[in-house]
Amino acid sequence: MRAGDRRALVVVGASLAGLRAARTLRERGFTGALTIVGDEPHPPYDRPPLSKRVLTAPDRPPDVELPVPHGLEARWRLGQAATRLDLVTRTVTLADGARLRYDGLVIATGSAARSWPAAKPSPPAGVVTLRSRDDALALRAALAAGGPLVVIGAGFLGGEIAAAARERGLDVTLVEAASQPLENAIGTTAGAYVAALHREAGIDPRTSTTVEGFLTGADGRLAGVRLSDGTAVRAGTAVLALGGTPSTGWLAGSGLAHDGGVHCDPYLRVLRTDGSVVPDVVAAGDVARVPQPLADGERLALGHWTNAVEQGAAxxxxxxxxxxxxxxxxxxxxxxxxxxxxxxxxxxxxxxxxVADETRVVEHDLAGRRLDISYHRAGRLVGALTIGRTGRLASYRSALATEAAMWSVRTKIPCGQGR
Structure with a gap:
């Protein structure tokens, strides 16, 4: 849309990806009406500190609000979740019944914390999740009250919550169904390294273990967790850190392909269920499933901070x-x-x-807090991980950028003209 265009753009999602998209629209000269929709009542805020500094700050929790650029001139619809998308009339319906007409739409609704399986008995009070700022403040209060903590799920979020609670002096049990923490994300070797870090810090990792049920006290609140290894662990609080689910429920019946996230083409244009491109609708951040060159074009939704920033702008x-x-x-x-x-x-x-099928250990030094692992798929480099060797990532990144570019050439994905 050219500068001076008086048509309306709507961004659904008032978090990192949505704010970055809105900022980029203005920076690139769009001067028309811009509306930003958010399901929470809060202005955009940064999520990574929620499982770190918000939980550990000794006095008051830090300010996590994201800076809103001067001159953004957006109409904010906060505390109003989007409930329906109609591609024919080009409208987004909000929870209060309002209908927003758009000429261009950015879908950046992120993801929600995965809840306890509905087929199992509901957890008692004291079993919580961490996704929002309000969740983090509630968990902070629970940690301040003391008592043993059980974290269910040893992914990035679960590990960070466990580390924060341990820093506050709590007894922490970390329960993980896989054989190592973060196994699905970084493999068994790096996962075992992380498990050793947890043990050294005084956390009790229970790997290859699941939660069978919850124990309650006379007041009906959580008192403990019953595990598949036959043991029971005392708990004043338990955190479900089971991963996220892309927030796509409001897209039901829209005609968009949105299983496991909104399907996109390599340009971040949203696709219908038949694979065709929807005009003037794009997606970004945790909710977007985008073809990944390093995964041979497989569509993946990546729940990382840098991904949200980069995709929002793109x-x-x-x-x-x-x-x-x-x-x-x-x-x-x-x-x-x-x-x-x-x-x-x-x-x-x-x-x-x-997505790797092979890992190669370049350096492994637990005592020195150093680790360097490269990841390969069919012999090609697809990733790298370091601990204490950040300086080595630049060369890995360069090689990975070359690999991604080669895939784009092989699959003939061009830079094309608009429309």
């Missing part, structure tokens, strides 16, 4: 280019990356370790 650029024949559409080709800090160890990764 989706906005695609939306504008799609309305202007003079602008080129550019495929999204950023190399994924993520990070986590556990017990003083700085975990940094680039690429897609989760």
């Amino acid at each position: 989706a906005a650029a695609t939306l504008l280019a799609g309305q202007d024949p003079a602008q080129a559409l550019r495929p999204f080709a950023a190399v994924p990356s993520f990070w986590s800090d556990l017990h003083g160890a700085r975990i940094r990764s680039v690429g897609l370790p989760a």
Whole structure:
């Protein structure tokens, strides 16, 4: 859409990806009406601190609000979840019944915390999840009250919550169904390294173990957790850290392909169930399933901070280019990356370790807090992970960017004209 265009753009999702998309729209000259919809009442905020500094800050929790650029001039519809998308009338319906008409739409609704399986008895009070700012403040209060903590799920979020609770002096049990923490994301070798870090910090990792049920006290609140290994663990609080589910419920009946996330083409344009491109609709962040060159074009939804930032900007650029024949559409080709800090160890990764079929250990030094692993798929580099060796990531990133570009060439994904 050209500068000065008076048509309306709507961004559904008032978090990192949505805010970055809105900012990019303005930076690239869009001057028309811009509306940002968010299901929470809060202005956009940063999520990574929720499982770290918000839980551990000794006095008051830090401010996690994201800076809203001066001159954004957006109409904010906060505390109003989107409930329906109609592609024919080009409208988004909100929870209060309002209907927003759009000329261009960015879907950036993120993901929700995966809840306890509905087929099992409902957990008692004291079993919580961590996704929102309000969740983090409630968990902070629970940790301040003391008592043993059980974290169910040893992924990135679960590990960070366990580390934060341990830093506050709580007894922590970390329950994981896989053989190692983070096994599905970074493999068994790196997962075992992380398990050793947890043990050294005084956390009790229970791997290859699941939760069979919850124990309650006379007041009906959580008192403990019953595990599949036949043991029971005392708990004042239990956190479900079972991963996320893309927030796509509001898209039911829209005609979009949205199983496991909104399906996108390489330009972040949203697809219908028949695979055709929906005009003037793009997606970004945790909710978007995008073809990944390092995974041979498999569509993946990546729940990482850098992915949300990069896709938010790229989706906005695609939306504008799609309305202007003079602008080129550019495929999204950023190399994924993520990070986590556990017990003083700085975990940094680039690429897609989760899609590898082979790992190669370059360095492994637990005492020195150093680890360097490369990940390969059919002999090709697809990812790398380091601890204490951040300086090595630049060369890995360069090699991965080359691999991604080669895939794009092989599959003949061009930079094309708008429309």
